[in-house]
Structure formats: structure tokens, C-alpha cells
Amino acid sequence: MNLYELLRGPLLWLSFGVFLGGMVVRLALFVATSRKKDKPIYRFWSWKWLWLSIVHWIVPVNVTAKKNPIVTIVGFLFHICLLVTPLFLLAHGVLWYESWEISWWSLSEKVADYMTLVAIGCGLFFLVRRMVAPHVRVITTAADYVLLAVTLAPFVTGYLAYHQYFDYYTVMILHMIFGELMLVVIPFTKLSHFLMFFVSRAVTGMEFGRRDAPSW
Amino acid sequence: MAEKAAEFNPEVFKKTSDEKMSARLKMWLEMCAHCGLCADTCHYYLANEQDPKMMPAYKAKKVLDAIKKKGKIDEATLNSLYETVYGECTMCRRCTMFCPFGIDVASIISMARGLCVSQGKVPENLVKVIENYFAHGNQMALTQEDWIETLKWMEEELQEELPGATIPIDKKGANLLYTVNAREPKFYPMDIAHAVRVFHIAGEDWTMSSKGWDDTNLAMFAGDLKSAAYVSQLVRDAAEELEVKRVAITE
Structure with a gap:
């Protein structure tokens, strides 16, 4: 087995496993601890406030979108490209098909190429903002730079x-x-x-909501 | 310096932070993306010439940094934490409204105040006030006699203007139990009269209580949740004893 086969096979399984398993464990730990130490969540459970809170931030209909339109636009572009490009890239689709004979809709290569550049561009915007803006620099840790690099590296190399x-x-x-x-690093950082x-959006939405106060 | 250091108890600090670390607090402390969008939502940040150290995420990070040391913090760090959590946040939750994740910085600050309490670091006045709740059932150390007398006095004053207006005390089964801030009977009794005027004109079925009438809870501001629970219980007990339908609190 050469390096390519190792990364394409066992290590890919491992990283998907750590990613999905890690997220499940995180969620389970949250539920287990919160049952004991965060009882207000369950006492004031409200599907209405839960969804309203998530929806108002997953589409930019909130106070921060109004207050900081530039960061909001760049942030949304960044996240959309981050999620959509790898999932709907033609070359990735081919790999899925080769392994599992499953396929789904994919982006045109040109669009995917632009989206990659947009992701990198937005990442650079955040990098510069982190280095230049005093209120961002003051809370920046080494991990913030490393994680930004880890996030952008697959796009640059891609x-x-x-x-x-x-x-x-x-x-x-x-x-x-x-x-x-x-x-692999997603569940741990x-x-x-x-x-x-x-x-977080759900619990805060319900916490504000039980006082009839929107959290957006 | 050596004497002061003896007051530290790293074990207690760690034990308290373990106890107080709920699922939500842990999530919030770990997930902050350090995006900086909370900065100009904070009145401390805006009122201090946009000092980056006044931004909510910085204060939360300070708490996280202290907790990460598992109690192995020096006096300067503890003092600085104390200054931040008591002097640079009113726990108004405005930053939470603007945070894309909805991180509740106020809860983080409250927890850190509790950590300071565990190290004997509480503002002197706050300690005194909390003692008052235990000794007298209200933060101003008013005796029950003073309280009833104040209500009678206000009733008399009011009757000159509104004949028939009364302040019912310990009336069982009323719709509303009206509670006040103990500063009102102590310094601003006319505030009580204003509320009575409204209740009278509205024809409300209401009462005041001879005990458990102070609706402030300054123990909560010290992150001292055990005392805070005791203080809340005083009002709850009064409401249950008088079999009222609801409790109204003063503005």
C-alpha cells in the first residue's frame, strides 16, 4: 500500500470516524451533563424559540447582520463555499462513485474553481482582520491562526x-x-x-424566549 | 505577600469551578470563535474609548484562562479576574444578542464571581447586604416593625388624596402579591405610594406581605447561588403562605 492508498483508504475511514464519532460524543456529553447541571433547558423547552433562534442566524436576519454587514457577507460566503465546494465537487463525486457507486449533483468545474478562490479570499480577509483590528487581535490565540490555516489548506492545495x-x-x-x-480536529477545537x-443557538434562543425576548 | 497567599485555596478554586461548570458554560467557553463581533455591543467597550480589553470575549477568555490553570493562579491573576468580573460587566446580556452563537457571557461572568467568592474575594458592601438577607429577610436590614410602619404611613398619606385607598397586608388568596426593592421603604417610600395608587384605581385584588417582601437578590450578583436560592425562597414562601395567584415585582 502506497501513501496515496493509505490516505484514500484506512486514514480516510479513520478521519471520518473520528469526525462523526467525536461529534456524537460531544453531543452525548452535552446532554448527559446538562440533564444534571442545566435543568432550565429542559424545564423551559420550546420548539418555537429553538427554531426561531437557529433560523434567524442561519440566514442573516439578525442584529449583527445589520450592525456588521461586511463581516456578515464575508462570513456567509466563507461558510457556504466551505461546505458546498467539497460536497459537490465533481472530482470528489467521482471518488464516491468509484468506491460506492453512489453519485449526486455536482458543481461545474468552473464554478467550483471560483468558489475555492472565494473561500481562500474570505479566509485571508479574516486573517488580515485578525492581525489588524485591535479588538480581534486581543482575543486571538495561536490556535486561531493554526485552525484558520488548517481550514484553508485543503482549499489551497485543492x-x-x-x-x-x-x-x-x-x-x-x-x-x-x-x-x-x-x-479530525473539528470535534476537539x-x-x-x-x-x-x-x-448553543437553541439553548440561548429558549433562554431568551422564555422571557419573550428574541435573541437576534 | 506570604500572608495573603495563605488565603488562596487552589483546591477550593478548582472544586468550585468543577461544580459550577455546566454543559452550557463548558460549551460556550470552548466554542467562542474569537470573531470580535461582540466588541461594540458592550457599553464598557464603548465608554472606555474602545479599549479592546473591555470587550465581552476578552473577559470571557480571561475566565477561561484562569479556570484552565486548575486553581494554580497567583494573586495578581485572581485580583485582575476579580476587577474584570465585578468592575467591567453588568451582566446585561446585550453581547449575547449580537453573538452569532448566542454565547451567554453574563453566565460566564456570574460563574467567575462565584469563583472569586470561593477565594474570599467579594465586594465588602455586597457581603454586608447578603448578611442582611439572612438576618432580616431584606437587603436594607429593615425590621418588620419599620416595614409595617412605613406601609401604614404611606396608607395614611395616600388616603388624604384618595379616600378609601388601603394597603392590604397579609391578605390571603389575593390575586397579586406586590413586592418591592428594600431601598423603597428605606429611602423612597413615595415609590410604594405610586404603585398603590395604580392598584387602587385599577381595582386590583392585591396584597403586600409582612415578610418575604424584598424582591431584590443581590446574592445573585455575587454568583453566590446558595444564598441567592435562599433569598428567592423568602418571596416564594410568602406567596405560598398567602395563597396568591402571582407575584408582582417593582420596577
Whole structure:
């Protein structure tokens, strides 16, 4: 088994396993602890406030979108490209088909290429903002830079691989390593907001909601 | 310095933070993306020439940093934490409204105040006030005699203007139990009269209680949840004893 096969096979399984398993464990731990220590969540449970809270932030209909339109637009573009590009990339679809004979809709290669650039561009915007804006710099830790790099690395290497800049094999190996690395770190870092965003929005939405106060 | 250090109890600090670390607090402390969108939602940040150290996420991070040390913090760190959680946040929750994740910084600050309490770091006045609740059932250390007398006095004053207006005390089965801030009978008794005027004109079925009438809960501001529960219970007990339908609190 060469390095490519290792990354394409066992390590891919491992990283999907750690990613999904890690998220399930996080959620389970939250539920277990909250049953004992966060009883107001269950006492004031409200599907209405739960959904309203999530919906108002998953589409930008909230006070922050009005107050900070630029960060909101860049943030939404960043997240959309981050999620949509890898899931609907033609080349990734081919891999799924080769392994499982399953396929779904995919983006045109040109659109995917632009979306990759948008993701990288938005990431650079956040990098510069983090270094320049005093109120962002003051709360920045080394982990913030590392995680931004880990998030952008699959996109940069993916772009290089598609255009076959540098040595294709090496770039592709790096692309796979970074992609799998990103999946693996999600459950253990602030990137866990991938899932915990929904949990936090739900509990805060209900906490505000039980006082008839919207949290958006 | 050595004497002061003896007051620290790292074990207690760690034990308290473990006890207080709920699922939500842990999630919020860990998930903050450090995006900085909370900065200009905070009146401390805006009122201090946009000092980055006044932004909500920075204060929350300070709490997290202290907790991460598992009690192994020096006096300067504890003092700085104390200054932040008591002097630089009113726990108004405005930042939570603007946070994309809805992180409740106020809860984090409240928890950290509790941590300071565990190290004997509480504002002196707050300690005194909390003692008052236990000794007298209200923060101003008013005796029951003073309280009833104030109500009688207000009733008399009011009757000159509104004949027939009364302040029912300990009336069983009323619709409403009206509770006040103990500062009202102590310093601003006319505030009570204003409310009575409204109840009288509206024809409300209401009462005041001879005990458990102070609706403030300053123990809560110290993150001292055991005392806070005791204080809330005083009003609840009064409401249950008088079999009222609801409790109204003063503005």
C-alpha cells in the first residue's frame, strides 16, 4: 500500500470516524451533563424559540447582520463555499462513485474553481482582520491562526492540484492530509461549532424566549 | 505577600469551578470563535474609548484562562479576574444578542464571581447586604416593625388624596402579591405610594406581605447561588403562605 492508498483508504475511514464519532460524543456529553447541571433547558423547552433562534442566524436576519454587514457577507460566503465546494465537487463525486457507486449533483468545474478562490479570499480577509483590528487581535490565540490555516489548506492545495501547479502527486497527497486533518480536529477545537452552533443557538434562543425576548 | 497567599485555596478554586461548570458554560467557553463581533455591543467597550480589553470575549477568555490553570493562579491573576468580573460587566446580556452563537457571557461572568467568592474575594458592601438577607429577610436590614410602619404611613398619606385607598397586608388568596426593592421603604417610600395608587384605581385584588417582601437578590450578583436560592425562597414562601395567584415585582 502506497501513501496515496493509505490516505484514500484506512486514514480516510479513520478521519471520518473520528469526525462523526467525536461529534456524537460531544453531543452525548452535552446532554448527559446538562440533564444534571442545566435543568432550565429542559424545564423551559420550546420548539418555537429553538427554531426561531437557529433560523434567524442561519440566514442573516439578525442584529449583527445589520450592525456588521461586511463581516456578515464575508462570513456567509466563507461558510457556504466551505461546505458546498467539497460536497459537490465533481472530482470528489467521482471518488464516491468509484468506491460506492453512489453519485449526486455536482458543481461545474468552473464554478467550483471560483468558489475555492472565494473561500481562500474570505479566509485571508479574516486573517488580515485578525492581525489588524485591535479588538480581534486581543482575543486571538495561536490556535486561531493554526485552525484558520488548517481550514484553508485543503482549499489551497485543492486549487493547486486542480490546476496541476507543482508536482501533482505531492500536492494531491498534501491535499488529502490537510482535508483529513481538518475533519479530525473539528470535534476537539472551536471548529466544533460545526455542530455546537445549533446547540448553543437553541439553548440561548429558549433562554431568551422564555422571557419573550428574541435573541437576534 | 506570604500572608495573603495563605488565603488562596487552589483546591477550593478548582472544586468550585468543577461544580459550577455546566454543559452550557463548558460549551460556550470552548466554542467562542474569537470573531470580535461582540466588541461594540458592550457599553464598557464603548465608554472606555474602545479599549479592546473591555470587550465581552476578552473577559470571557480571561475566565477561561484562569479556570484552565486548575486553581494554580497567583494573586495578581485572581485580583485582575476579580476587577474584570465585578468592575467591567453588568451582566446585561446585550453581547449575547449580537453573538452569532448566542454565547451567554453574563453566565460566564456570574460563574467567575462565584469563583472569586470561593477565594474570599467579594465586594465588602455586597457581603454586608447578603448578611442582611439572612438576618432580616431584606437587603436594607429593615425590621418588620419599620416595614409595617412605613406601609401604614404611606396608607395614611395616600388616603388624604384618595379616600378609601388601603394597603392590604397579609391578605390571603389575593390575586397579586406586590413586592418591592428594600431601598423603597428605606429611602423612597413615595415609590410604594405610586404603585398603590395604580392598584387602587385599577381595582386590583392585591396584597403586600409582612415578610418575604424584598424582591431584590443581590446574592445573585455575587454568583453566590446558595444564598441567592435562599433569598428567592423568602418571596416564594410568602406567596405560598398567602395563597396568591402571582407575584408582582417593582420596577
